[in-house]
Amino acid sequence: xxxxxxxxxxxxxxVGSPLSLECTVEGTSNPNLYWYRQAAGxxxxxxxxxxxxxxxxxxxxxxxxxxxxxxxQFILSSKKLLLSDSGFYLxxxxxxxxxxxxxxxRLTVV
Amino acid sequence: xxxxxxxxxxxxxxxxxxxxxKCTYSDSASNYFPWYKQELGKGPQLIIDIxxxxxxxxxxxxxxxxxxxxxxxxxxxxxxxxxxxxxYFCAVNYGGSQGNLIFGKGTKLxxxx
Numbered sequence: 302x303x304x305x306x307x308x309x310x311x312x313x314x315x316v317g318s319p320l321s322l323e324c325t326v327e328g329t330s331n332p333n334l335y336w337y338r339q340a341a342g343x344x345x346x347x348x349x350x351x352x353x354x355x356x357x358x359x360x361x362x363x364x365x366x367x368x369x370x371x372x373x374q375f376i377l378s379s380k381k382l383l384l385s386d387s388g389f390y391l392x393x394x395x396x397x398x399x400x401x402x403x404x405x406x407r408l409t410v411v
Numbered sequence: 412x413x414x415x416x417x418x419x420x421x422x423x424x425x426x427x428x429x430x431x432x433k434c435t436y437s438d439s440a441s442n443y444f445p446w447y448k449q450e451l452g453k454g455p456q457l458i459i460d461i462x463x464x465x466x467x468x469x470x471x472x473x474x475x476x477x478x479x480x481x482x483x484x485x486x487x488x489x490x491x492x493x494x495x496x497x498x499y500f501c502a503v504n505y506g507g508s509q510g511n512l513i514f515g516k517g518t519k520l521x522x523x524x
Binding site for chain 1: 445455502
C-alpha cells in the first residue's frame, strides 16, 4: 500500500533562518507531488506541484521554493523565512485524480 | 482559473441530525469531486468522491450529490455523531482528468452531544 511521510511534525524557526521540509512517498511510482499551505482558519493553498523529477510548477509567487531530486521525494525550502511563512504545510501525492495527504508540518516563524 | 466556493464556513448540529455542505465550481471541464475530512492537527483524509458520470454516491452515513448542469455538489452526513466534528473540504480537479485539485475554504462542523 502507498504511504506518505512528512517531517518534521512541528518546527519553530527564527525570522531569516533557512527552511527545509521533506516529503517521501512509498508504494507508488511517478506520482504527482504537491505542497500546500494552510493558514489558520483558511483553506488549502497550492504552493507547488511536480509531475516528475526536476519538474516543478509554482502556483503563487512567494519566499519558498521546491525541489524533486528523486521520483518519490519532494522538498520545500526557503533561504530566509518571513513571519508570514508561518502555517501548516501539507505534502500530498496523487496518481490521476485522488490526492492523499501527509500529516503536515506546523511551522512557526518567530 | 477554477473557482471553488464552499458554504457554510461553520456548521453546528445536534447529534443525530443531518449536516449538508455545498460547493460550487466554475470549470465545466472538471470531472472529479472529492471530499476531505481534516481532524485537528492532522492532514486531510479522503472520505468520499464522485465522478461526473454519476449523480449520487453513498457510503454508509455519508453521501455526495452532483449537479453538473448547475455546477454544484454537496456532502450529506446523516445521523451525525460527535466524532464527525472536523473541518471538511470539497475539491475539484482543474484542467480535466490530470489536473490539480482546487480546494474550497473548508467547513468547520461541530456535532453537539
